Amino acid sequence: MEIPYTVSTRPDTGLWNAKIGIWLFLASEVMLFGALFSAYIFLRIDAAPGTWPHGLLNVPVGTMNTAILILSSVTVVLAWAALKMRRYRAYWWYMLATITCGVIFLTVKLAYEWPQKFEHFGAYIKPDALAKYEKYLGNERRLEKGLEPRIEITGHLHSQNATEYEVALDPVNAEPDNPQMDRPHFIPMPVTDKIATIEKADVQRATMFLPTHSAYFASYFTITGLHGLHVLGGVLVFTYMWLPVSKKLYQRNPEHLANRVEVSGLFWHFVDLVWIFVFPLFYLL
Amino acid sequence: MNNPPDISQDPKEYEEYAHGIQKHVRAYLMVGALLLAFTVITVALSYVHFGTDKANIAIAMLVATLKAGAVAAVFMHLAAEKRLIYRILIFTGFFVMGLFWLILLAWYDYPIFH
Numbered sequence: 001m002e003i004p005y006t007v008s009t010r011p012d013t014g015l016w017n018a019k020i021g022i023w024l025f026l027a028s029e030v031m032l033f034g035a036l037f038s039a040y041i042f043l044r045i046d047a048a049p050g051t052w053p054h055g056l057l058n059v060p061v062g063t064m065n066t067a068i069l070i071l072s073s074v075t076v077v078l079a080w081a082a083l084k085m086r087r088y089r090a091y092w093w094y095m096l097a098t099i100t101c102g103v104i105f106l107t108v109k110l111a112y113e114w115p116q117k118f119e120h121f122g123a124y125i126k127p128d129a130l131a132k133y134e135k136y137l138g139n140e141r142r143l144e145k146g147l148e149p150r151i152e153i154t155g156h157l158h159s160q161n162a163t164e165y166e167v168a169l170d171p172v173n174a175e176p177d178n179p180q181m182d183r184p185h186f187i188p189m190p191v192t193d194k195i196a197t198i199e200k201a202d203v204q205r206a207t208m209f210l211p212t213h214s215a216y217f218a219s220y221f222t223i224t225g226l227h228g229l230h231v232l233g234g235v236l237v238f239t240y241m242w243l244p245v246s247k248k249l250y251q252r253n254p255e256h257l258a259n260r261v262e263v264s265g266l267f268w269h270f271v272d273l274v275w276i277f278v279f280p281l282f283y284l285l
Numbered sequence: 286m287n288n289p290p291d292i293s294q295d296p297k298e299y300e301e302y303a304h305g306i307q308k309h310v311r312a313y314l315m316v317g318a319l320l321l322a323f324t325v326i327t328v329a330l331s332y333v334h335f336g337t338d339k340a341n342i343a344i345a346m347l348v349a350t351l352k353a354g355a356v357a358a359v360f361m362h363l364a365a366e367k368r369l370i371y372r373i374l375i376f377t378g379f380f381v382m383g384l385f386w387l388i389l390l391a392w393y394d395y396p397i398f399h
Binding site: 013014015019020023024025030031034036038039042045058063067071073074077078084085136183186243263265266269270272273276277279280281284285 | 301302303309311313314316317320321324326327329331332334338341345346348349351352354357360361367368369370373374376377379380384385387388391392398
């Protein structure tokens with residue numbers, strides 16, 4: 001059976017059907033991500049002072065990934081425009097560039113950014129023990145300056161026994177009174193070789209940087225994970241359209257392939273659009 | 286900006302048609318460059334302290350909204366789309382505003398909020 005209105009427009013809507021389909025799907029996607037973003041706002045405005053982390057993500061890497069996603073949005077419209085001009089060769093190359101960008105984005109996320117977090121350790125100190133760790137927290141100075149208190153000590157977990165953690169400190173805890181540590185740095189600073197001993201009895205909770213660490217990381221992994229799944233889905237669809245099987249469709253009905261590329265491109269731009277909000281919210285603010 | 290016209294079967298008209306697409310391609314490249322520039326601006330602005338954190342968040346979200354608007358208008362062809370698509374999106378906008386309105390309700394209703 002021939003599916004109607006894949007190329008020609010339906011008289012009553014003035015559109016070919018897949019275009020309405022993808023926009024209805026994107027409408028549901030707006031609700032899905034909208035729910036997660038509103039949950040993020042909800043968690044953030046209710047976070048007690050000092051519990052919403054700043055500067056824990058790698059900004060240069062995040063910026064690069066943002067640029068890669070924008071670039072892939074450009075290459076996918078160029079791929080579509082090439083098909084519209086019936087230049088299959090150019091289409092093929094632009095599509096390959098788009099797929100490559102998607103794969104790079106995912107690789108950076110899954111092979112570099114996430115594992116780096118999984119290796120990082122943080123211990124929230126009990127309120128009555130904060131004074132004991134003042135040399136790592138620098139809260140006296142922060143109180144004077146009107147800054148939020150620090151309640152967590154972070155770094156690499158060196159070793160632990162039944163009663164203590166030994167942590168190679170992040171610069172922010174190694175030099176807590178240095179004014180340069182008041183705001184996050186663009187280039188992430190490596191863990192220092194200064195070791196702190198934290199008694200387990202003084203710790204409220206201690207975890208690696210996993211979703212369980214904080215509302216911040218829970219929302220970070222949920223939203224970037226769901227976004228990553230969307231990138232993966234886009235890459236799979238684009239790969240299908242790039243393989244020889246789609247050339248057959250092109251030879252039979254080039255406009256049909258162009259329309260397929262247009263709707264999957266619309267999805268891809270939406271994924272880019274979500275990232276435009278994810279990047280500043282989690283990496284920068 | 287209008288969407289590219291549908292392809293003509295007449296080879297004479299194809300030249301004109303391809304020229305029309307080329308104009309769109311130039312727009313896509315310009316918007317791409319603009320988005321990259323605004324990404325750098327977003328990062329740079331986050332290292333400028335605008336008095337309060339709230340001000341920084343507001344400015345970053347304003348820039349992000351501008352970028353998202355450019356993606357939607359040009360890459361997603363929303364600058365010139367059929368009425369039905371706009372109708373779908375008006376509904377979506379309405380319901381997504383409802384989602385964010387829930388936060389506002391909780392904010393005023395729930396005594397532990399500061």
